[in-house]
Amino acid sequence: MSKFTPVVWPKVILFGDSITQFSFQSHGWGAEIANKLARKCDVVNRGLSGYNSRWAKVVLPRLLGGQNSAEHIAAVTVFFGANDCSLEDKNPQQHVPLQEYSENLKDVGKLLSSAGVSSDRIIFITPPPLHEPAWEKECLLKGSPLNRSHAVAGQYAEACVRAAGQVGADVLDLWTLMQKDGQDYSVYLSDGLHLSEQGNQFVAQHLWGLLESRVADLPFILPYWGDVDPSSPESSLLRDQ
Template sequence: MVPLSRVMMSNVKTIVWPKLILFGDSITQFSFQANGWGAEIADKLVRKCDVINRGLSGYNSRWAKLILPRLIKQNSTADNNIVAVTVFFGANDSALEDKNPQQHVPLQEYSENLKEITRLLASVGVTADRVIFITPPPLHEPAWEKECILKGSPLNRHNSVAGQYAQACVQAAGQCGADVLDLWTLMQKDGQDYSVYLSDGLHLSQKGNQFVAKHLWELLEPRVADLPFILPYWGDVDAKSPESSLLCEQ
């Protein structure tokens, strides 16, 4: 005799949760730490959307475009429910070639890599209107130079160069039809002290994480505003017949 639980499981449709994928370098990888921008976005979307961290510390856009097909499978049912993808590379690409050749990617190649990432996403059904590019933030050279010296190397990035990559990111987004969050410009707007947004001159401080979360949410909210709350509020569950509330298709 087949157990009732097995019969019930075979008749229940699996809930496929919408997904937001955060794709980037260490600034994305660290975004799930306490008070991180990714964690704040995930909290806003709890029971509406899974927020998936695909941040890879130290990676550049050249490596990103190679591994992206391994992260999102074509014709996968689970991947057909992606509401948005953030693409946050450039902080490593913009490393100076003579000081950090391993991570450096030439400016023109960086731009083409971003476009290729958009094409790869489109090939698995993630259209450009669901892609949000994020530029590298500004670099505070005095603080980052101290970090470099501690590791036995000279300063390997310049803020002006990061700005060139940020501009290339903005242009690539426009050419692809994607949205863009220009951190490099916003964090320096009106000559403000952008160093408060950075913990070590390159990575985000708590205030920087809050800044990114706030401005990213402004771009994300229209894309997720209509997502329903998944599964009923506990007070709406029929206590005498929970199956009627919990096993109905949403």
Template sequence: MVPTYRFMMSKFKTIVWPQVILFGDSITQYSFQVNGWGAEIANKLARKCDVVNRGLSGYNSRWAKILLPRLIDCQNSAADNNIAAVTVFFGANDCALADKNPQQYVPLQEYSENLKKISRLLASAGVSADRVIFITPPPLFEPAWEKECILKGSPLNRHNSVAGQYAQACVQAAGQCGSDVLDLWTLMQKDGQDYSVYLSDGLHLSEKGNQFVSQHLWELLESRVADLPFILPYWADVDTKSPESCLLCEQ
């Protein structure tokens, strides 16, 4: 039976699922945790595409720019045309204070140029600017983050006002690239609301913060994935007498 099975499978092309790639730092890496924003997006897109987590805790835009060609083939504009969308979510580490956290700090102008370079690399891989969504760093709640820093033996190494400068640079870079942007720094502080509820430790997202990101990101993402078909038949539509007739046919 094994040789027959191998022969049958060899006649049919492997199904290539479209992808939504989440590219960012720890806020992206942690997004697949329970009730995380990435997990929620993946749930919405089940059976339509793969949501791929490429979050890298502690990374900044400088390292992301260098690494991206190892994650996506940036030398072949046709290689990754199955990519429906990419989120680019850096800045929370770039905006660290130069004198307190020089390892992660990236100067503001370089940060902006790095984002634009990432956009060009994605374009060289066939991912057009209209399929890229930039996400700004969220606001920083300094009292809570200072406690985290002290526990690790260091002084407060970020300021909310500086995070705001990087958020503004992200918005401007997205506009110059022709991409949409989710401005978390502004939205989470809109109308003077208590944005600390969106953060678990002053920097990373709480459950409410994850819900906030998921809701607002979906508003931007939905139009990019609306036309993706449901992959493989609904179970009730499978011909029980001849399941091969629909399960092995090309969509």
């Protein structure tokens, strides 16, 4: 059997809560990023619905794997806060106090750095704004009162921006961008909390603006089909790139 070098795909890891987990659905922002990076990079969805930053920093080392696991990671997005900002008296299970949330994000950044993912490859994403009337309907359908606040979500978004600066990571401030110039941010949300199709497009567009420079130099993996020698495909397909 002829010897060959295994093909290694670099990775972009999407780490977050349900807004990340759902991002691989049809027209989702994660699926859009994965499509842009086909044949260049694997986009790995590590979204965990319902999770907060407290739980995130506990499970992150298990998700990263063992030694040299970060060697081929091109970028990591860290997208928590939508559950952390739950009101303590209405949703204590998911609520994380603001200061702890900030520290948890910084700990996530430090864990990634200690695993070999440099801070310039980390992108924090703030929670989006919350449309209270729509989310209250969802809560009432489940037999509970409104358990989140638009203003409180904004405080967590600000904390996310500060934490990113303190660990040297980039940040996508959805809270600010979705409300820029007084625009109606509710169109970006399907139920007041999670993203609509338009919201997914918004996130994909702005995230790509931050990701593109980090993946611009990644090569096209394996030869273009027209460049394969049909008389001796092995000579094209088994050579190192």
